[in-house]
Amino acid sequence: PQSSSESSAKSKKVMIIGGDGYCGWATALHLSNKGYEVAIVDNLVRRLFDHQLGIDSLTPISSIQNRVRRWKSVTGKSIQLFIGDICDFEFLSEAFKSFEPDSVVHFGEQRSAPYSMIDRSRAVYTQHNNVIGTLNVLFAIKEFSQECHLVKLGTMGEYGTPNIDIEEGYITITHNGRTDTLPYPKQASSFYHLSKVHDSHNIAFTCKAWGIRATDLNQGVVYGVRTDETDMHEELCNRFDYDGVFGTALNRFCVQAAVGHPLTVYGKGGQTRGYLDIRDTVQCVELAVANPAKPGEFRVFNQFTEQFSVNDLARLVTTAGKKLGLDVQTISVPNPRVEAEEHYYNAKHTKLIELGLRPHLLSESLLDSLLNFAIKFKDQVDPAQIMPTVSWKKIGVKTRTVSV
Numbered sequence: 001p002q003s004s005s006e007s008s009a010k011s012k013k014v015m016i017i018g019g020d021g022y023c024g025w026a027t028a029l030h031l032s033n034k035g036y037e038v039a040i041v042d043n044l045v046r047r048l049f050d051h052q053l054g055i056d057s058l059t060p061i062s063s064i065q066n067r068v069r070r071w072k073s074v075t076g077k078s079i080q081l082f083i084g085d086i087c088d089f090e091f092l093s094e095a096f097k098s099f100e101p102d103s104v105v106h107f108g109e110q111r112s113a114p115y116s117m118i119d120r121s122r123a124v125y126t127q128h129n130n131v132i133g134t135l136n137v138l139f140a141i142k143e144f145s146q147e148c149h150l151v152k153l154g155t156m157g158e159y160g161t162p163n164i165d166i167e168e169g170y171i172t173i174t175h176n177g178r179t180d181t182l183p184y185p186k187q188a189s190s191f192y193h194l195s196k197v198h199d200s201h202n203i204a205f206t207c208k209a210w211g212i213r214a215t216d217l218n219q220g221v222v223y224g225v226r227t228d229e230t231d232m233h234e235e236l237c238n239r240f241d242y243d244g245v246f247g248t249a250l251n252r253f254c255v256q257a258a259v260g261h262p263l264t265v266y267g268k269g270g271q272t273r274g275y276l277d278i279r280d281t282v283q284c285v286e287l288a289v290a291n292p293a294k295p296g297e298f299r300v301f302n303q304f305t306e307q308f309s310v311n312d313l314a315r316l317v318t319t320a321g322k323k324l325g326l327d328v329q330t331i332s333v334p335n336p337r338v339e340a341e342e343h344y345y346n347a348k349h350t351k352l353i354e355l356g357l358r359p360h361l362l363s364e365s366l367l368d369s370l371l372n373f374a375i376k377f378k379d380q381v382d383p384a385q386i387m388p389t390v391s392w393k394k395i396g397v398k399t400r401t402v403s404v
């Protein structure tokens with residue numbers, strides 16, 4: 001594998017779509033710090049969802065313009081900004097022609113499963129935004145920069161929870177005496193997770209038909225907030241979602257423990273997923289960018305470092321909380337989702353390790369620092385945002401205002 005040293009990265013231009021979001025902001029700074037020339041493309045719709053739902057990041061986040069200005073003043077490095085919607089092909093074309101990326105890292109989607117299950121209009125928005133946005137990126141690569149490598153954020157949730165081992169993208173099957181290597185079966189369980197399945201199929205097809213080079217990063221659930229770069233100045237601070245729509249399991253549990261809210265385990269709590277530290281998200285993307293797929297190759301990496309059930313996470317947070325003097329309780333919340341609550345789960349995740357990933361595993365020290373981080377900001381917590389409000393079964397055509 002090629003190492004991503006500063007010198008080899010200098011001439012490389014990376015466009016980060018969704019660079020104002022949680023994973024995208026951390027990655028944009030990381031790649032800029034490593035010597036890549038970075039442009040952020042974002043329509044700031046994630047900030048609009050907060051306004052519409054009456055929710056907010058635990059941490060105060062600066063405007064994208066101030067973030068980029070601060071980054072320049074702290075490091076001397078410039079990040080270009082293109083504010084617009086990738087579903088608008090004219091906007092995307094202009095951004096492509098002006099920046100001429102060598103790689104595109106695509107984080108720019110509606111990424112919450114509960115959001116996609118609020119009502120019909122949110123389900124349709126999610127699939128339109130994600131599927132059409134990705135199609136536009138594929139057309140832009142074909143039209144303006146054939147050699148450009150697409151690094152696309154997918155999700156481990158594309159595979160669901162089958163009763164056999166999960167492979168990295170492909171499985172070799174022998175059927176009626178004949179053998180083939182085929183895309184691993186997809187069993188997504190929300191309109192959001194399904195949008196990622198549709199994306200994967202569209203990308204795989206264009207790799208075959210047009211020779212696009214692409215890497216699908218089937219990422220697990222991300223936790224943590226601090227990275228080397230966002231730590232450089234308080235105005236570079238990342239967002240931290242803890243609410244019932246955008247907050248993810250471990251981040252939510254840390255905030256719940258900090259404010260004395262019982263940990264919200266949905267159903268039996270045996271739901272097992274792959275998890276990773278946000279410091280590993282930025283490392284994985286850097287590895288994918290530095291070691292591009294070949295023309296026509298549709299490469300799939302499972303991007304997580306450890307598997308946990310929801311009950312495992314609750315136990316870990318309870319133990320770590322006790323050490324900090326917190327009395328952490330757990331409640332079983334009737335599961336608002338339709339998902340297996342007790343199941344087999346064993347997913348391969350070796351390809352990024354082979355490229356050189358050095359994982360930050362979930363040790364007690366990290367949980368301590370994440371809990372301390374949540375404690376530091378606990379006055380910002382709105383307890384009314386904690387319980388889940390979106391039901392997989394009650395979704396209907398009537399437009400819902402999700403509020404307390």
Ligand code: NAD
Binds near residue numbers: 041087
């Ligand atoms: P996020 O919502 O914080 O960031 C997504 C960004 O994309 C936002 O800034 C949003 O404004 C932007 N965006 C959305 N639609 C856009 C459009 N049409 N045009 C331009 N910009 C648009 O999400 P995140 O947590 O950073 O996730 C980033 C990616 O990683 C997503 O694709 C998500 O599915 C994937 N992922 C996230 C996690 C996780 O735990 N956070 C886990 C696995 C995969």
Ligand code: USQ
Binds near residue numbers: 272
């Ligand atoms: N869960 C609880 N209690 C909570 C929150 C969640 O028990 O308070 C359970 C959920 O029911 C689910 C599991 O924890 O079984 C994970 O839920 P989550 O909200 O942390 O993650 P999920 O909805 O799967 O989505 C997140 C990101 C999404 C990404 C996905 C990766 O929002 O963008 O694609 O993680 S994965 O889970 O591998 O598909």
